[in-house]
Amino acid sequence: MKKEVNILYVDDELLNLELFALVFKKKFNVITADSGLEGLKKLEENNEISVVISDMRMPGMNGVEFISSAKKKFNNIVYFILTGYEITEEIAGALNKRLINKYF
Known part of the structure; x- marks a missing residue:
């Protein structure tokens, strides 16, 4: 069975990347990155990524910062934020601006 959907999962925790x-x-072609900067690099290298799921809390560049940067060049991708915490003002703002499609 051919995997039609390419998902980029960005998280600074190696165990989360491996489990995902x-x-x-x-069912999916899963590409992983351990930082926002690496996520941007993976997007540059693979133009068939159609879904991005990013952790919110990462050192250096958080999930909203990563997605804001990525969406400037890759705006045809569906973006999601994954967080183990309650919704923040930053996530709510990203939802309102339609930077992300959903958080969970």
Whole structure:
């Protein structure tokens, strides 16, 4: 079975990256990055990514900052924020500006 959807998952925690890839690799082509900067690099290298899921709390560049930067060049991608915390003003603002499609 051909995997039609390419998902980029960005998280600074290696275990989360490994678990995400393990769970979803049967149905999706999963690409991982351990920082916002690496996520931007992966987007440059792979023009077939159609979904990006990013952790919110990462050192250097948080999820909203990463997605704001990515969306300037890759605006045809669906973006999601993944967080273990309550919604923040920054996430609410990103939802209102339609930078992200959903957070969970």
